[in-house]
Amino acid sequence: MNMNTTEVLSPDSVLVQREGNIASDMDGEKVMLNVKNGKYYNLGEVGGEIWEALASPVSIRQIAGKMQEIFEVPAEVAQQDVIDFVQNLLNEDLVSIVSGP
Numbered sequence: 767m768n769m770n771t772t773e774v775l776s777p778d779s780v781l782v783q784r785e786g787n788i789a790s791d792m793d794g795e796k797v798m799l800n801v802k803n804g805k806y807y808n809l810g811e812v813g814g815e816i817w818e819a820l821a822s823p824v825s826i827r828q829i830a831g832k833m834q835e836i837f838e839v840p841a842e843v844a845q846q847d848v849i850d851f852v853q854n855l856l857n858e859d860l861v862s863i864v865s866g867p
Contacts, residue, residue: 777827780864
């Protein structure tokens with residue numbers, strides 16, 4: 767079992783992008799290449815914004831606040847979307863947890 771997937775994210779979890787990912791815009795969507803595993807990811811519009819936010823250490827709560835403003839969604843929707851997306855990034859080893867509760 768992969769230890770990474772047991773990490774439980776909370777609004778106060780602070781994460782940051784791992785090195786070795788090349789992201790670029792393609793028709794308004796953010797696509798990313800992970801140099802280490804050679805995999806491409808289409809992050810989409812929302813995912814692209816979340817990825818940009820993770821350029822420096824940032825909490826789930828802060829990212830969700832940003833998403834709320836950009837996409838005009840309720841706080842709890844933004845937070846759940848961010849947690850789900852970041853969990854996927856974590857599972858793929860694209861981000862790392864800097865600190866958490």
